[in-house]
Amino acid sequence: MRINKVTTAGSFDHSHLRGFTLIEVLIAMTLLSIMMVLLFTSLKICADSWERGESKITDVNEMAVVYNFFQRDLSIAKPLWKDLPAEEEKSFSFQGSSQSLQFVSAFPASAGRSGLQMFSLNLSEENNEQVINVTIVPFIRIAEGAKLQKEEVTLLKHVSDFTLSYFSSANEISEGTWADEWLNKEALPRLVKINIKLDNGIYWPAMIIDLKVTGTTDNANLGTESTADINQPESFQ
Template sequence: MLHRKANAGFTLIEVLIAMTLLGIMVVLLFSSMKICADSWQKGEDKITEVNDVAVVYQFFQHHLSTAKPLWDDFSEENKVFAFRGKSQELQFVSAFPASAKKSGLQLFSLKLINDGDGQLIQVSITPFYPVAEGEEWRKEEITLLRHVRNFSFSYFGLDESQPEGLWQDDWLEKETPPRLVKIKIGRDDGSFWPEMIVELKAVGLSNNLLTDEGQAAAEAAAIEGEQ
């Protein structure tokens, strides 16, 4: 007598259990991937933020700290001191390092502008000395930092009412550069940016005119900025 072989297979209950377990595993897998992606993005954002701080800090340390106390006296009708500072704008003369392709003194102009996607700090660089006849006046515009909420300068130097020196919101109609420049930057994401205080190395007569109290105040302000 022949016996028919029973068909092997899964019951409906077993299929439902398997599908449920598979669904749970897929959810756990994608959750883990999302956590890893978020952690990676946060790490990338932190690296970008650190790089932004380093780039801005290096810019001011390399260029602003070596600003030259020069006069723009190429025209007798418009003789002004090259260093001019406002609360959100700054102009000074400095030079690129020897390794850079640009040579000679350059006029740096910084200001906060709106490009439609938000505010950014723009740097304009032009040769300080007039170009020879027939040559092109080369102006270069560089974005120093994007996504800026607020940006301001203040200047430490002598004042007629305060011989020991004090912080001022602008530096106009002066004949010497300030001793210190303080830079405050706020980002759109609310990230913390410490105040930067840059000491100008070539301050001309201002070093000799500062009283002992002013010298001590300047040194204290500079130390505060380094901390």
């Protein structure tokens, strides 16, 4: 009887210590998996939102650069005649088609490149994509053998569509018309409209540039002046 009492007294009740059941473990793992999925989904949404924001900023910056170029340089285009040798036919400096444009303008003083410049703008293909290129050369006839200071820059890449149109009217009162080209004229158009579409399907708002000088045939006498004189922007302020 004594031994039985000791055994009874030394026994330990394990009824209050129990582990997790298999169902509880599975439920805990399921909840943890759901939390991880929600966490990674939130991170992906944040990353996508950041990427879209960066892409939007890039698009806005590109649009601002292109618009500033046209507003700064095209708006002050000069109604000049090309300085050609006597045996060649005289032609007006401003020539525009639906996808190309040539005009004469002056860089601002901060550009570090003085004098009038000839801008040639066109849509071309590079590395299997369409780009808008700008070529800039001085608006003078250089001496034979002299090196021409030529600069070529890409204004915009990933271009799907690029069209130009030109507006003119006989006077401020009469109703004007838009044309797809401005070739072999003797004056500048009043307005130039630029439409651009990118490869990503985004259409830019149409840019309408108001030319500050509306040249007429009265400007023909400028073609008789020496290039040394007309190559100074101050004479046209």
